Amino acid sequence: MTKISSTFNRRRFLKGSAAGAGLLAAPAIISSKALASSGELNFVGWAGYPSLAEKVFPAFEAATGIKVNFKELPDQDTMFAEAKVALQAGGIDVIEPTIDRWGGWNSNGLLQPWDPAKLAMDNYLPGLADGSAGERSRANGELFYVPSNWGTEALVVNTAEAKLSDPPSLGDLFSPDNSVTLRPHSALAAMGRYLDAQGKLPRPWMDGYTDMAAMVELWDIALAEAVKAKGNVVQWWSGENEANAGFVANGATLGLCWDSTGYNLRNDGYAYIAPTEGAFAWHQGFVLMKNAKNIEQAHEFAKFVSTPEGAAGWATAFSSNPVGKGAADLMDPSVKEYYNGTFNDEALAKLWWWPEQTAEFIAKRTEYADKYKAS
């Protein structure tokens, strides 16, 4: 079932968008299959985390009898593209985007809300499915998103060579004393938040995420400042391998990178440090496709990942943090120790969750990243 190859889908999509009618038959074929065997779930998630299929799905199947058909995709943009196709072709029930992106999915008409009564909302750790994260999981009062794991983007530091201010700040990324590896759009946001914390912005950085006029005003300032300090960037990264190579092969001493980068380098003289402005934090979770066929199974699945066993399995697979209460005790001790080394209560309280970014915002953000790279 997961083996509907993407070329097949793509071609079907292309033909469909040209001819239209031919598509209508496809969902019917799939739905009859789905009805015939109710004990399965079509899940589209992240590629490169083998312990999901090795450990978590078998545990879920043992607990509920529901078989997970897992399709792995490399990034969210591919997932979005796949979901757009699936809206017409069917075949996907649950996908795993991040909290800042599902708004764009929803405005594209891809999603339907979860039914909280069929989940166990009390299972989640405080602050992950309630509070501000809870608000951002909802649209028009309906719950569209439930968390699966979370992580951060902060300073990966070569402890011997990087020169940090006290306390370490996002501004250190733009200091000529350090050779840095960055990804363009995160770097601009870091510059914005740094300037904001210094009181050098005419209005709060957060305004840019809700008001496009404010976005242009603020990002123009951040871009100009970042371009001035671009001389110390030694490499861009866009994924785990490039970030790692930026430090190991190209000699970066400091970077704004995912926690997994810091974790992988933890024994090579690098530390993972939360800046005083607060680490960027992301939140990954499940959304339900508008044309999902296995809705009961999808709720069982999301609920399982909020239990200690499911949450710990999920977080271990991603080398990230669990969302369920009691899951931390089941985690690998080295992962647990690594996170506790970076985040004390104060750093946790300062976490800066990536805000929702609309399609229009992302298009504009891409333009700024372009200008930054081309400068």
Place this chain on the structure above:
Amino acid sequence: MQDMLRRYGPGLTLLMCLLVAFWLIMLVIVPNITLFEQSFRPYLPVTEIGGPRDTYSLGNYMKVFDGRVEKSILGFSYTIPVHVYTFLLTIFYSMVVTVLCFLMAYPLAYYMAKIVNPRSLPTLILLLFIPLWVSEVLRAFAWWIILAFKGPLNALLQAVGLIEDPIRWTNMGYTGVVIGLIYTYVLFMLFPVYNAIQSLDTNQIEAAEDLGAPWWKIHWRIVLPHAKPGIASGSVMVFMLSAGSLLVPSILGSTTSQWFTQTIDQWFKDALDWNTASAYAFLLLLLCTLIVTLAMWLFRVKLSDIAK
């Protein structure tokens, strides 16, 4: 067609025609028409596709003029749309790659066609072909490793005492990209030029030598004019492949280099705006074709010369 029928019989001929038709229609024409049609429509939420806002316009194409940046050349500063700037640099460095490929390929092609002992020619050609058997990704990565800050090139230069501090080869503008593209595409220049020079009658060169022409004049007046179609077809291939390459600029690009294909890729993958991405892709195709046509007109090469 008659010839094919007689040679292969109706069954095989039909199969071949069908395969060619499938290749052309399904893999070239249909995807390109879809892309072309998409490029005139705005990027809309799925629910609004086919709605009142879904109209044809040139809006996606005009986006290339958005987002001006300030640049300066020789102290003279001007503003230019960032994507136009990227495009011009892509064209410029593709031309640099083409010229450098020619400079490297021409002497070798001449040596292979006229000087080397014919018995060792197969070995020479085999040696040249071996790198082509390795995947393009691996070859680009190999160069990335060689040029890395803590890579073998710096280690070697430091060991022999040529440099004291390691050099950031991969962070010097378009250096890495140009090196990678030359390495990837130089053979596309070599073989057409070799073919062209090979067809030159060696007697002509000997006659020129007998009449006392210096070596550079022999090349300028006899070999180069004869090889012109080969040079033209090699240049067209190298230029188009370079301008359209995504892999090499992504892997070997520096923090200041940006290839136009990377901009297209960003529209597809970062901005999720497939429509604008399609428009940019067609702009690249169209303008590159124009530039090639212009260059062929300038150098007085006809399309039929290349096909020879």
